[in-house]
Amino acid sequence: MKKTLITGGVFGLLSLGVHAQSSVTLYGLLDVGMVFVNNSVSNGQGHQLYSLISGNIQASRWGLRGSEDLGGGMKAIFVLENGFSVVNGKLGQGGDEFGRQAYVGLSTTRFGAITLGRQYDSVVDFTNVLTAATQWATIYFAHPGDLDNMLNSNRVNNAVKYTSISYGGFKFGGLYSLGGVAGQFNRNQIWSVGAGYNVGPLQLGAGYFNVKDPNFSFFGNNATSSATGSNMSGSPVYSGYASAKTQEVFAAGAAYTIGSAAVGMTYSNTQFKDIGAIAGLPANGAGGAAKFNNVEVNFRYQVTPALLVGAGYDYTKGYGVNHAKYHQAGLGADYFLSKRTDVYITGVYQHASGIDSTNKPAVASITTLSPSSTSNQIVAVVGIRHKF
Template sequence: MKKSLLVAATSIVFSATAHAQSSVTLYGIIDVGLVFNNNAGGQKQYFMSSGNIQGSRWGFRGTEGLGGGLSAMFVLENGFSVNNGRLAQGGDEFGRQAYVGLFSTSVGTLTFGRQYDSVVDFTGAYEVAMQWSPYFGAHPGDLDNMNGTNRINNTVKFKSLNYGGFTFGGMYSLGGVAGQFNRNQIWSLGANYTRGPLSLGAAYENVKDPNFSSFGNNATSSATGSNMTASRVYSGYASAKTQQIIVAGGAYSFGAATFGAVYSNTQFKDIGSLAGLPADGAPGDAKFHNVEMNFKYQFTPSLLAGAAYNFTKGYGVNNAKYYQGIVGLDYLLSKRTDVYADAIYQHASGTDSTGAPAVANINFLSASSTSNQVMGIVGMRHKF
C-alpha cells in the first residue's frame, strides 16, 4: 500500500514538472440588458438582450512551451444567450472562436480554425460598438463586419510581433469545394500602428460567395437559400458573387479624452451571379461609404461617457442613406462588473437593398415601419 502511494506521488511530481510551462485558463463574460425599441414594424417593443457590449461567452485558452521560444496555443470559445441558455452563433458549440496554433517569440503567431478576420483584428477597435456601445450601435447591418458578426471558418491566420508599435497580418479561408478553388474563398490583410496617444489601422478583405462563405457558415445556415436576412441594409444582395471591404481608422487621446474616426467602403459585386437568391437592383454592384466619428471621456476611473455619429451612403445600384447617433455611459462597480446605459437614433432615406423606400433598421433590431427608429438599453456585464 505504501509502495503504491509512493509511486503515485512520484508520478504526480514528474507530471507537474513536465507540464510546468503549460497552462489552461477558463474565462467568460455574462452581459445582459433590457431594451426598448420605439418602432419594430410599427409597434413598440420591450425585450431582454444578451451579449450587448461584449458577447456572452465562456471559453478555454491554453499554452504549452515547446522550447526555443516556440509555444503551442489554443482557444475554444462558446457563445450563449443569458436570456434562455441557448447556444449563439447559429447553434455552434464553439461558434465564437475555435483554433489551435503556434507562437514564436521571433516571428509571431500562426493559427488554424474558426477565427476573426483582419478587419476585426486591425480596425475593429476604432468603432464604438467594439468599445463602450452595445452591438446595436454598429454600422447599419454591420455590413463592413467591423463588429465581428461573421466569423470565418477553415482559416489560416498569421499575426506578426510588435515592431516598435507596428503589427501586421493576414488570413486565408479555404473554400473546400472540389474542382472550384476560388469558391467560398475569403482572404484579408491588415496592419496597425500605435505610438503614444496615436493609433492607426487599415484592413482589406475579399469574400467570394458571401451568402454562403461569410454570412452562412453556422450549423443552421442554409446551403441553398439566403443567409443575409438579418438587415434590410443588405438583404437584397444575397446573390452577389463577391463582397469587398476596405477600412481605415485611427484614434488620438488627450489625457482623459479620446477622439476616433473610421472610414469603410463595402461593395457587393456582381449581384445576380448566384441563382435563386435575392437580387434586387441586379445586375450591378451595391456600394457603401461609411464614416464614423466618435468621442469618449473618462471622468473618473469608474465612469466613462461616449458619443458617436455615423453616416452610411449607398451608391451603385442603391442610394440608401443612414444617419445614426449614439450616446452612452458605462460605470464600473468593480474591476469585473459594470453597468451601462445607451441610446441610439437612426434616420434612413432613399431606396434600400429590397428595392423599397429605405426604413430605419438599427443593427440587429426589427426594421422600423418608418424612416426613423429610436432604441434605449440599460444593462450589466460581469467578467470571470
C-alpha cells in the same frame, strides 16, 4: 479574475510523457440589459418593444485559452470560445458549439503566430477596437446591418492565419480560408490582410477582406445556415444582394487620446459585386454592384476613474445600384463598480432615406433589431456586464 490552471498534476495524468510547462485559462463574460425600441415590425405593423437582451456591449461568452512551452521561444496555442444568451441559455452564432472562435497553432517570440480554424478576419483584428460600438455605445451603434463586419458579426471557417509580433507598436497579419469545394479552388474563398499601430496616445488600424460567395461562405457558415437559400435576410440594408459573387471591404480607423478624452474616426467601403451570379437568391440590381461608404466619428471622456461617457455619429451612403442613406447618433455612459463589473446606459437614433437593397423605401434598421416600419428608429438600453 481569470482562473488559470497550471496543468502540473491533472494534465500530467492526461498526457504522460509531456514535460513542458502548460497552462489553460478559463475566461468569459455575461452581459444582459433591458432594451426599449420605439418601433419594431410585427405582423407588418410597427410597435413599441420592451425586452431583455443578452450581449449589448459585448456578446456573452465563455472560453478556454491554452499554451504549451515547446522551448526556444516557441509555444503551441489554442482557443475555444463559445457564445450564448444569458436570457435563455441558447447557443449563439447559429447554434455552433464554439462559434466565436476555435483554433490551434504555433507562436514564436521572433516571428509571430500561425493558427488554423474558425477565426476573425483582418478588418476585425485591426479596426474593430476603434469603433464606438465596441467601446461604450453597444452593438446597436454598429454600422447599419454591420455591413462592413467591423462589429465582428461573421467569422471565417477553414482559416489559416498569420499574426506578427509587435515591431515598436506596429503589427500586421493576414488570413486565407480554403473554399473546400472539389475542382473549384475559388469557390467560397476568403482572404484578408491588415495592419495596426499603437504607441502612446495614437492608435491606427486598417484592414481589407475579399469574400467569394458571401451568402454561403461568410454569412452562412454556421450550424443552422441554409445550403441553398438566403443567409443574408437579417437586414434590409444588404438582404437584396444575397446573390452577389463577391463582397469586398476596406476599413481604416484612428484614435487619439488627450488626457482623459479620446477622439476617434473610422471609414469603410463595402461592395457587393456581380449581383445575380448565384441563381435563386435575391438579386436587386442584377449585373451591377452595390456599394457603401461609411464614416464614423466618436468621442469618449473619462469623467472619473469609474465613469466613462461617450457620443458618436455615423453616416452611411449607398451608391452603384444602392440608393439608401443612413444617419445614426448615439450617447452613452458606463460606470465600473469594480474591475470586473460595470453598469451602462445607451441610446441610439437612426434615420433612413432613399431606396434600400429590397428596392423599397429605406426604413431604419438598427443592427441586430427588427427593422422599423418607418424611416426612424430609437433604442435605449440599461444593462450590466460581468467578466471572469
